[in-house]
Amino acid sequence: MSVAVTDSTQISEKPARRQQVGLVFCCTILGAAAQILMKTGANHMANGGVLGMATNLPLMGGYCLYGISTLLLVLALKDGELSLLYPVIALTYVWVTVLSFLIFHDDVNPWKLLGIVLIVSGVAVLGKGGRR
């Protein structure tokens, strides 16, 4: 009953990494939806009490989506590298910015666009060549 974990990260190939990044990609879409729900919930929250949070439907819906997205993240992490996959979660910001524009009518300006472009290129860099 060995405790040692086989270092699968050394032998996994490019298609596997694509798949892992793809899983995290789905995870960010769910995470963004979760954050929008949590923001909606937070707007309706009078105080920071735990009971107030537990009865807040949008907030709890957000937590559920977070749970599902966490399961996807675990599946991806099972064979993937944390240092490679975790930053991909930043894609959440891209979706949240877009959704905030659509739902909360937050404005979109050049800074946000630049940020989105940088995040997307960063994720592309990680997805293509995260390994030596």
Next chain:
Amino acid sequence: MLLVMFGAFIGSFGAVFLKSGAAHLRKGWQYLVISQEAPYFNWRLASGVVLFLVSSYFFVLGIRPPGELSVLYPMVSLGYIFTLLWSRIFFKEPLTRVKFFGLFLIVAGVFFVGLGSK
């Protein structure tokens, strides 16, 4: 701001536990706390989820009005840097230039999204 930063710090440890729990999934049933049929319940994964919950509690406290969802992002992106560090320390993952470059682009991107949200 500080609440969110603290949340990000806790969340980065959540990621560490998730990774560690996920890595143990492949080793089979001996690491499972509850049952063979629910392979997600090993204590590492459970700790990771709890840490994520705690960190999101701080996020929610941080984004309550007058806090704004998008202004607080740069604080959260610190979590990615913490996580890179923990990946190196706990899992001995290679830190390549490509990873630093990708992370740099992402953190800069998150910074600009935050800047554009003021």
